[in-house]
Amino acid sequence: MIVATLSAFFALLTLVALAVALVGGGLLVASHLTARAAAARGRASSLVGSSALGLAWCVATTCTLGSLFYSEVAHFVPCELCWYQRIAMYPLVVLLGVATLTRDTSVSRYVLPVVGIGGAVAAYHYALERLPQLWSASCDPSAPCTLTHVWEFHFISIPFMALSGFGAIAVLVAIASDNDRERERHEP
Amino acid sequence: MTTKTKGKSGRGRKPPSSRGSGTVFWAVAVGVVVLFGVAIALTRNDAVTESPGGGDARLETGAVEVRGEALPALPDAGPDPAVGEAAPGLQGRSFDGSSVSFRPGSEPTALVFLAHWCPHCQREVPALAPWLDSGGLPSGVEMLSVSTSVDPAAPNYPPSEWLAKEGWPVPVMADSGEGTAARAYGLTAFPYFVLVDSDGRVAERLSGEVAPQDLEARLQRLR
Numbered sequence: 001m002i003v004a005t006l007s008a009f010f011a012l013l014t015l016v017a018l019a020v021a022l023v024g025g026g027l028l029v030a031s032h033l034t035a036r037a038a039a040a041r042g043r044a045s046s047l048v049g050s051s052a053l054g055l056a057w058c059v060a061t062t063c064t065l066g067s068l069f070y071s072e073v074a075h076f077v078p079c080e081l082c083w084y085q086r087i088a089m090y091p092l093v094v095l096l097g098v099a100t101l102t103r104d105t106s107v108s109r110y111v112l113p114v115v116g117i118g119g120a121v122a123a124y125h126y127a128l129e130r131l132p133q134l135w136s137a138s139c140d141p142s143a144p145c146t147l148t149h150v151w152e153f154h155f156i157s158i159p160f161m162a163l164s165g166f167g168a169i170a171v172l173v174a175i176a177s178d179n180d181r182e183r184e185r186h187e188p
Numbered sequence: 189m190t191t192k193t194k195g196k197s198g199r200g201r202k203p204p205s206s207r208g209s210g211t212v213f214w215a216v217a218v219g220v221v222v223l224f225g226v227a228i229a230l231t232r233n234d235a236v237t238e239s240p241g242g243g244d245a246r247l248e249t250g251a252v253e254v255r256g257e258a259l260p261a262l263p264d265a266g267p268d269p270a271v272g273e274a275a276p277g278l279q280g281r282s283f284d285g286s287s288v289s290f291r292p293g294s295e296p297t298a299l300v301f302l303a304h305w306c307p308h309c310q311r312e313v314p315a316l317a318p319w320l321d322s323g324g325l326p327s328g329v330e331m332l333s334v335s336t337s338v339d340p341a342a343p344n345y346p347p348s349e350w351l352a353k354e355g356w357p358v359p360v361m362a363d364s365g366e367g368t369a370a371r372a373y374g375l376t377a378f379p380y381f382v383l384v385d386s387d388g389r390v391a392e393r394l395s396g397e398v399a400p401q402d403l404e405a406r407l408q409r410l411r
Binding site for chain 2: 004005006008009012013047054074076129132136137138139141146147148151
């Protein structure tokens with residue numbers, strides 16, 4: 001029961017993270033193309049910019065606690081690709097935590113490459129889950145990467161949760177940097 | 189890790205923003221609590237509809253007795269050292285508790301090892317079932333399946349329901365929780381096939397999805 005409830009909860013949080021990643025990412029890209037999108041980006045930046053690093057830390061912490069819940073409480077054995085995603089996600093809790101306390105938006109230059117690697121592994125893992133026949137014809141008996149432990153709303157699995165988390169962190173860190181640059185530009 | 193400074197903050201720290209970051213965090217916290225309530229509401233019905241005990245008491249795993257020497261693990265590449273070796277006999281039970289056994293040396297037999305959570309097994313079973321139903325199995329050749337690596341926490345559990353839903357027409361032996369039968373046959377991946385000839389010796393071992401026509405051709409050579 002607790003696994004089902006928390007999986008549904010994590011899936012709902014994933015929807016929020018996905019919305020942040022898609023809307024925020026789309027806005028960041030579109031702002032280079034149209035003045036209207038640039039204005040919307042400015043409004044979004046001023047609305048959440050000062051909170052963005054803290055929110056990114058919240059996302060990383062939730063992802064970390066969620067992965068620990070699945071391995072230590074639900075006893076889902078992490079596969080090889082899960083471990084690579086953990087290696088990318090867990091340090092972000094410390095990096096973003098320190099950056100939030102010191103209001104250090106330059107952390108983006110350290111965070112974004114790690115997020116990119118973690119997100120790429122998560123995307124590959126999700127594709128492997130959905131189309132196992134494209135990569136191999138058999139399952140490893142110990143901890144196969146093709147095993148889908150959680151399947152919510154017909155499209156959310158654990159790697160998808162990680163992918164959405166990495167995406168949301170990237171967008172929030174980018175917004176924090178954006179907000180900082182704007183503030184520096186307007187400071188006398 | 190220091191931030192770019194303009195010489196004002198000295199130690200690289202930006203002054204706190206006057207924007208409502210507290211408001212944003214409160215809004216997020218309230219949203220998280222609401223989502224947790226929604227998750228509880230969504231899964232409450234699941235708990236109500238789950239019948240404790242699950243109705244019929246099905247045997248998803250069972251004790252398996254192995255007679256004979258265990259086979260070495262199937263190597264990733266190169267010749268299989270188990271080919272020509274005597275296949276071990278198996279004695280166990282099916283999902284309904286009835287006795288199921290494999291005694292090598294009576295007739296050519298294909299042993300199929302399946303895991304309920306394995307997506308390749310989930311593709312293989314519906315591929316083989318219609319072929320078996322239409323008489324694809326060569327005459328004189330037997331087939332026995334072993335449900336192994338059973339994990340109640342893994343997807344597509346229980347295996348008895350899965351195989352019944354797929355209309356799997358082959359007798360099933362429920363392997364022990366420790367995978368006694370799988371270990372005895374040197375299983376390294378799912379799905380796993382062991383073809384045993386009429387002398388009770390291993391003719392071939394295969395892992396991974398096998399097309400029905402390919403399996404049929406291999407079984408024809410067993411006769």
